Amino acid sequence: MVNFKYAAKKTTGQKVEGTIQADDKNQALAELRRQNLTVLNVEAVTTKAARTFKLGGKGGGLFNRGPSVDRNELVLFTRQLATMVASGLALLEAIDVLGEQADTKGLRETCRKLGAELRAGSDLSSAMETCPRAFNPLYVSMVRAGEASGQMDVILERLADYQEASQALSREIRSAMTYPVISLTLVLGITAFLMIGVVPTFKQVFEGLGAKLPGITLFVLGTSDFLRANWLAILGGFAGTIGGLVVFKKTATGRHVFDVIALRVPVFGPLARKVALARFSRTFATLIRSGVPIMATLEIVSNTAGNTVISNAVDASRESVKSGQLLSDPLGRTKVFPSMVVRMIAIGEKTGSLEALLEKIAEFYDSQVKAAIKSLTSLIEPILITFMGVIVGGVVLSVFLPILEVVGNLGGK
Secondary structure, three states, rough: OEEEEEEOOOOOOOEEEEEEEEEOOHHHHHHHHHHOOEEEEEEEOOOOOOOOOOOOHHHOOOOOOOOOOOHHHHHHHHHHHHHHHOOOOHHHHHHHHHHHHHOHEEEEHHHHHHHHHHHOOOOHHHHHOOOOOOOOHHHHHHHHHHHHHHOHHHHHHHHHHHHHHHHHHHHHHHHHHHHHHHHHHHHHHHHHHHHHHHHHHHHHHHHOOOOOOHHHHHHHHHHHHHHHHHHHHHHHHHHHHHHHHHHHHHHHHHHHHHHHHHHHHOOHHHHHHHHHHHHHHHHHHHHHHHHOOOOHHHHHHHHOOOOOOHHHHHHHHHHHHOOOOOOOOHHHHHHHOOOOHHHHHHHHHHOOHHHHHHHHHHHHHHHHHHHHHHHHHHHHHHHHHHHHHHHHHHHHHHHHHHHHHHHHHHHHH
């Protein structure tokens, strides 16, 4: 038996602390839940940094991160594992079967490694920690909650639902951004071809005609000469700028700057905020419903928010919750979350239906994101067409204006 120190809340909201004896952390969690306590934190008294739901784990070192698994394949793996477990098939046997029918090397290697860990006596969540490239902290924490509650099949079904909803949202965003990116690339490519390959041939014609050139023609010819003379420097400067921004974004300061801009930029900013709020609400609801302790839930939500502004707000709220406050109070003080979200979380905390209201919030923002993407697509299309018309039309006009002027002068004579 091991002594575990815990912090929890009663149904009245009162914070309590104490110690409990159990064979392992999962048993300690189960016993605390049987006492109708909301677990905030549990750690072994003999281990300074022990936590029930670890975000790291064995096998997470730089050179031992295990094989990776495609996200779509991971959804299918989770769904099939849930079905097998619900059917009464032994966990080790289910993993072996899934490994045998896997289509990719990554999933086969992952199942092989999981099977080896299970045969060595590890539980499934600990085995998954040895493959951090395949199973993220959210996945591991939910599996550990399933082990503690004895509802592994139910937890795996929820996890598969969560993954499918998250991927559906990602697909919506990618499909919305594909069209404008391709269109803009084509516009810039056509413009570069005209300015570097076509316009210079007309310059010689204009010099032979000796006609007075209009301002727009002089501007286009000058721009063409500049691009032809400095195209290598321009290309190098563009590549260097992109590379510098990529490196800067990988730093903590750069990531925060980019995330702040992403939330404030016109048109795209509100969309980015809705996506972040949808991810926050869905992740939070899934973890709470699965029985993951609130402190571990907030830490995972912070790490998976996808935006440092949201992450920092959650981290600040986590410290307040750790001291015994309700979650809605510190979230409201951050000024990052809309008042509707804060009020619904507050109602959920008071009525004991937090996960249900969080799911409603996620559904609301999912619909908002889809509506925003449709309106954004309909808005971008005419903007790109107008931009293409102005650029290409301007180049064509600058070429034909001098020719029309010469033809008119000849006709007048």
